[in-house]
Amino acid sequence: MTKPSSRGRPRQYDPEQALDAALGEFRRRGYSATSLDHLSEATKMARPSLYAAFGNKFDIYHKAIGQYADRSVARRQQLLFAEPSLKKGIAEYFALIVETYTPDEDGPLGCAILSVISGEAAADPAIRAELASALERTDTRFRDRLDIARAGGEIATDTDTRAVADMLAALQHSLALRARAGTGRAELNRIANATIALIFKTIAPGTKD
């Protein structure tokens, strides 16, 4: 697919750029509401080229969010684990989340996965699997980070890391939904910071309960 075959007519499109454009359409219109004509126009590729390059609509979406995951998501994850302080790491993580979910002008975007395919998840098993997979990745990410913090004594030793991870995931899900509803960056940051503050009140290491 992306093999740089030296023979034949050179492709006039950049696969990565095309997938970015496709993801933009999905984020703006939603999954079902995005037609192959929309994708064709956005990528400046004719429909046959789209099929040849990526496959059908689901394949395109799948590959687009795959690339999205390899970039934005991996960057967030790295941020979360690279920062030694859990509190700082989480704060930075969610600051980046809010930035990713709220564009400057193009209108409300939300999350390219959570906000886009929720509607179709019930009917289409492949899409549901995609959504479930994204949810599980987020859960695991938070839990792993919390386990590290607990092992390092940064949070209380009796912390239920799974429950706290669920709350952090819920915050992310809520931010995605609110961004989709048009809530602005300032308000999203307020919600994120207030929630994080409350959570850390609960898991502070000194607090005996």
Added chain:
Amino acid sequence: MTKPSSRGRPRQYDPEQALDAALGEFRRRGYSATSLDHLSEATKMARPSLYAAFGNKFDIYHKAIGQYADRSVARRQQLLFAEPSLKKGIAEYFALIVETYTPDEDGPLGCAILSVISGEAAADPAIRAELASALERTDTRFRDRLDIARAGGEIATDTDTRAVADMLAALQHSLALRARAGTGRAELNRIANATIALIFKTIAPGTKD
């Protein structure tokens, strides 16, 4: 629309039942993926009858979730405010939420509003308004209930009710999304209970910080 005109051919459908059937289609398929033919088949009404009775697709959806709000949502709200104990009220509220979001057999449903129109909210201002309105109703509901509890001394007087309300809303958003991804009733209840427990740890009246 629902005026019982005594003249003319009697209608063979029950408007409430038809809207219920329509909402079922939307919940299963998502908004964009649901066509008027689907709705026509589910309601057993011919398309012209659908138009005459409810209007276009958005009107049908709007009226369907209006009826849904008048029933399920109002029932949840009543439950939350009728129960004197905040903790019990919230527990019962979310137990009902989980029950509503997870069907027995028909596959994952999620929330008729949050899970269904998130995808289309970015592109369609009317749908975005619908989503924003639903979010705000939930926020206000939780905040009002928390304010009552704070006034009654049930939770700490310095509680940031807005922040706690945001967390409860986030829990609801997260449950809707997870239900949509296929998470079962037991796991959703576990998440809800664990999160509620953590939140109440934070707002307990005795806790000095």
Added chain:
DNA sequence: CAGTTTTTGTACTACATCGCATAAAATAGG
């Protein structure tokens, strides 16, 4: 330069979908 390979662009088929026009059916009133 001729042949091969890959991409591109046009066109086509088949079908879904929306919204409405129009006639038939079913009831109440006179």
Added chain:
DNA sequence: CCTATTTTATGCGATGTAGTACAAAAACTG
């Protein structure tokens, strides 16, 4: 029994959509 009124049922036209067939175009290879 006839008329007015309202709902139902059939069907039409225009457009959107998915997926593919086919030939032209543009590069490399020998």
